[in-house]
Amino acid sequence: MLFINDLSFAYTRSKILKSISLTIDNKDQIIALLGPNGAGKTTLLNVIANYYQKHTGHITREDYKVFMLPDMAYIPQDMTVNSCLRDFQELYQYFNRERAEQMLNYLNLDFSKKISDYSKGMKEQLHLVFALAQDVDYYLLDEPLAAVDPLTRDILIDLIKRYRRPKSVVIISTHLVQDMEDLFDEIVMINNGQVILYKTTEELTREYSGMDLDSIYKEVNRHVNAR
Template sequence: MVCVKNLSFRLQKIILNDITLSIEPKGQIIALLGPNGSGKTTLMNVLADLYQKYEGNVHDVGKVQLLPDYAYIPEDLTIRECFNLFGQVYDTFNIEKAIQIFSYLNLNQDQLISSYSKGMKEQLHLAFLLCHDVDTYLLDEPLAAVDPLTRDILIDLIMKFKTNSGVTIISTHLIQDMDKLFDEVIFMSNGKILLHNSVPQLFEKYPGLSLDDIYKEVNRNVPFN
């Protein structure tokens, strides 16, 4: 059980404000939704243990791999060279899974990362994330800059290679394009969690509304700081 209790984080101002959250990992994909500045990225960085000077408690997240919203793969290397590098750096990197994923994508493992298009580089970053054997995947806006066709490929990749015993949390603004991917939803605003529920329970509570419409409805009367 991923447990977050009374979590607060501040820099010049409060970014996370007394968050309490419990997630039972069972292979589900959770949407982390909220406007810019709501604290989504900060929450992910805390869960990934990148931000450590916070108030409150975070327990049982397990092994974590974060896909940040910026490029981090060395572009002067080939895919095969990245296999060797990541295998040396990360004890969670599964070379057999990496070969399987990149064979599935039908990518030339001896091609330089720098030679790929922007959309292909998005695929590479997601693929390398999924090569890790971890309990928690955290994806920060993984599909923000890709075309609809590439988006479908990436969604398929997540569904096929995600963890089946842990949890995958995806921060995104593309609710309409990804709503069929999610099992649960967390709505954030102003550093607080407004709602955490399963998608079927949300549809039961808000009959006739899409996930995008539910998001708008929940946020309609929330003041923006």
Template structure:
């Protein structure tokens, strides 16, 4: 398999405190990866550093085809004054990797009123719009920071469906989340961070075959850290 993402001695620090110290990992398969850990474990730091939003003190990151990772922050990023129908055209001007035709198709699938402003949407529909427009960008690596944290169960199911439907088959998607229960069918593997280090990396299929739930494996690792 071709390398999709590789980190070698990847170190991020803030002042004298090491937020990541160091991280070595390689992803070859186009999987969906759950990123878990206590608050302050380094999840958001890792995603932001990979996205170029935080400086890296040392080490290297390599992404397939030298593409840029696509980052979805934990708060909506689309301007609320924009009309929904104009969003794909605006994002196409900001991001060279944005597929405007795909963006319009996703808005159609979400049955959004293109004449409404983004700020007039319900919270759940705004979250889905932000997620959908992120998936309309084309990359080898996608990084999502807590996209499911503040949504109701129905909206969460719609967002999971969006991810499964529009994630490119040949791409890696890493999702930071505190949710475990109900997500076993989404993830192919999981990482647990603790104090900026990788505490555990497990395959979901291996966990299931060993008759141990994904939730119990992750909780056990976090409790015993």
């Protein structure tokens, strides 16, 4: 279980997160962390990952293992897929090489090819592969679906569904939710550094009958911004 109580975080005088309280049970679910740019999504993921430690409030992680996929390239461009497999096995305690190779073979990738020689879409897939190959309890994926074409997005979604560690929680920050009801089990919405909603997708679609997730997201944020 992830338990957050009255969590706040600030850069100098600028408060990014404001008294956030959130409890997430591990139910083998995929969670959308939704919010406009600047809402505090990335900061919240960094706090959960324990990268940002100078916060107020309380967070209980119950010794969970976590891997965060940032919204930028984290694998050196001059590495080959083979060298990534070798180095990740040395550097990351929970790296599962067998599962990484399964994903790479599923994508039919050339292990001897350099990262720099792949297209932008293929690089996105590679970065996700090496994130999902970690045997962790929580995967924190920061905007993995942004700036990719629809075909690449479908491949990334398939990887997340098919290859994440069983009985794990995936939290995906995004502002792109059109046609995503089938991916997300739960929805957390954040706006202006505050959690404004946390419900299951089923609860939301029942409450906002006849509306898709994208429309619900816009409607909820409209009400918040009108206050």
